Amino acid sequence: MKFISWNVNGIRACVKKGFNEYFNxxxxxxxxxxxxxCQDGQIELPFEGYHQYWNYAEKKGYSGTAIFTKHEPITVSYGVGEEESESEGRIITLEYNTFYIVNVYTPNSQRDLARLPKRLDWEDRLSQYLKELDTKKPVIYCGDLNVAHEEKDLKNAKSNIGNSGFTFEERGKMTELLQSGFTDSFRYFNPKREDAFTWWSYMSKVRERNIGWRIDYFIISNRLVDQVLKTDIHGHVLGSDHCPILLEIELDL
Incomplete structure (x- = not known):
């Protein structure tokens, strides 16, 4: 079974830059x-054979998540019960007989770290949610998680220590989650790779020179690791400041 995750940085703009072609x-x-x-009704993506589930932010032109799937879920839920995440459209969970897929757009701590306390509270609540799901069925947790976990997950680690997305606090929350029964699938199969990034600044020549960060992930329950067939980063795909990531895994519905 094939999973893709991509921060499109505005689906309406991305469609004009090849989204549909890549999707197909x-x-x-x-x-x-x-x-x-985007908001409900602002775009139609008539992908034949796919069910679509959207979580729109209340604020126009901000945040939001969606899942397109060939497989109709048992249940669909939005957020984890906390008001802020639901109003910002950041979480969608689909339940199947044998697993959960949780698609997440993690809030940025902001350049001055003004949102770091809220971000850490978010991490705690989301982690608890994922662990509760994991007691029932294995979990595939994916999305733009807005953190480079290790120094090899960004090009200029030393100069970015303490910056948004690379604070010790944010990285520590990722470590805590991984230690509680989850695996960073890409890093598991590429433990030493240092040139694999999923986000690049729009500044001139930055992407061409591969000065990036790996902040998009497929994190899976430990008991799914032996079922993984492939992980990959599709850095050649343009259309956003992020690129798509892939997980192929043997799963029954």
Whole structure:
């Protein structure tokens, strides 16, 4: 079964830059997007054979998530019960007989770290939610998680220590989650790779020179690791400041 996750940085803009072509070419079972930046009725994506689930932010042109899937879920839920995440459209969970897929767009701590306390509170509540799901069925947790976990997950680690997305606090929350029964699927299969990034600044030549960060993930319950067939980063795909990531895994519905 094939999963794709991509922060599209505005789905309406991304469609004009090849989104539909990539979507059709990759032919995923599950295609998760973050930062859709649209409201209900602002775009139609008539992908034949796919069910669509959208979580729109109340604020126009902001945040938002969606999942396109060939497989109708048992249940669909939005947020984890906390008011803020639901109003910002940041979480969608689909339940199947044998697993959950949780698509997330994690809030940025902001350049001055003004939102760091809220971010850490978010991490605690989301982590508890994921662990509760994991007691019932294995979890595939994906999205733009807005953190580079280790120094090898960004090009200029030393100069970014303490900056948004690379604070010790944010990285520590990721470590805590991974230690509680989850695996960073890409890093598990690429433990030493240092040139694998999923986000690049729009500044001139930055992407061409691969000065980036790996902040998009497929994090899976430990007991799914032996079922993973492939993980990949599709850095060649343009259309956003992020690129798509892929997980192929043996799963029954």
């Amino acid at each position: 070419e990759v032919d995923a079972d599950f295609f998760c997007i973050q930062e859709s930046k």
